[in-house]
Amino acid sequence: MNFPDLAPALQKAAPELRGRLEANVRMADLCWFRTGGPAQALFTPADEDDLAYFLARLDPGIAVTTVGVGSNLLVRDGGIKGVVIRLGKGFHNLRVDGLRVEAGARILDVKLATTAAEANIAGLAFYRGIPGAVGGALRMNAGAYSAETKDVLVSCRGIDRSGTLHIFSNADMGFTYRHSGVPHDVIFTSALFEGRVGERAAIEAEMAEITRSRQESQPVNTRTGGSTFKNPPDHKAWQLIDAAGCRGLVVGDAQVSELHCNFLINRGAASAADIESLGEEVRRRVFETSGVRLEWEIERVGESTHAG
Numbered sequence: 001m002n003f004p005d006l007a008p009a010l011q012k013a014a015p016e017l018r019g020r021l022e023a024n025v026r027m028a029d030l031c032w033f034r035t036g037g038p039a040q041a042l043f044t045p046a047d048e049d050d051l052a053y054f055l056a057r058l059d060p061g062i063a064v065t066t067v068g069v070g071s072n073l074l075v076r077d078g079g080i081k082g083v084v085i086r087l088g089k090g091f092h093n094l095r096v097d098g099l100r101v102e103a104g105a106r107i108l109d110v111k112l113a114t115t116a117a118e119a120n121i122a123g124l125a126f127y128r129g130i131p132g133a134v135g136g137a138l139r140m141n142a143g144a145y146s147a148e149t150k151d152v153l154v155s156c157r158g159i160d161r162s163g164t165l166h167i168f169s170n171a172d173m174g175f176t177y178r179h180s181g182v183p184h185d186v187i188f189t190s191a192l193f194e195g196r197v198g199e200r201a202a203i204e205a206e207m208a209e210i211t212r213s214r215q216e217s218q219p220v221n222t223r224t225g226g227s228t229f230k231n232p233p234d235h236k237a238w239q240l241i242d243a244a245g246c247r248g249l250v251v252g253d254a255q256v257s258e259l260h261c262n263f264l265i266n267r268g269a270a271s272a273a274d275i276e277s278l279g280e281e282v283r284r285r286v287f288e289t290s291g292v293r294l295e296w297e298i299e300r301v302g303e304s305t306h307a308g
Helices: 008-013 048-057 109-118 125-129 134-140 200-217 237-243 271-288
Strands: 020-027 039-042 064-067 073-075 081-087 094-097 101-106 152-159 165-169 187-194 224-227 254-256 263-266 299-301
Touching: 008 020, 008 039, 048 152, 048 187, 073 271, 081 263, 094 109, 101 109, 109 125, 109 200, 125 200, 134 152, 134 187, 134 200, 237 271, 263 271
Parallel strands: 039 081, 064 081, 073 299
Antiparallel strands: 020 039, 094 101, 101 187, 152 165, 152 187, 224 263, 254 263
């Protein structure tokens, strides 16, 4: 199914756009689960100024959804109404200054870690274990291996729904576990991180160990969205899922990973509904066996059913 074409009206309202504006784009091609319906309109801004220009001229009644590299995202089968904004090459800047690294929101977390290591900057190696990009790391206070974004962020830039640029300090971010308190309509565009003096060989050894650990314990190189549920206080989500008998559980062509049961996998032909239904069944069984309500870590967006 396709939505009505929004692109002509959007282009008319913002005639000086420099970015790419497309109608009814397959989101399954842009998400690691490889599922989901289309985006009614997909805008890839040329740079920060282009993004601000577009948002300032966008009808307030049109919904905006921001996506990154699609690693922690489930797009429902009915697709996403309104405008989907996906940052591209214009947000791929990367610069080192002393112990600080400035990175555009589109920079992959692994690239951030590698760049820091090459500059003998310690403290950012944990990003080697996070499958996503800087923008998503800011939004969810991404972390792994006993470190989080809040530990290394100095400040970041973002543009709100009205097209206004904001600069946020670490304290402004309102970081908690896997969460940022910045209003959800803000689209992060870049960030400044600071590490500490390190030695390249030692940092690279740390990253190699992270890589080894991930490969042994997580279903990498599969159609998955990363960790599905947040760890509840005083619990590990995977342990609760395992204790509830959900390891290997299947709904349609979606499966709870046998290797790490806080990961859901598209075995090849799963719909978004299969994956979400499987996740909800896991939540139900965990609550039934432990009394703990798991909270989704994967962001789910779009319409649950196709609209005619």
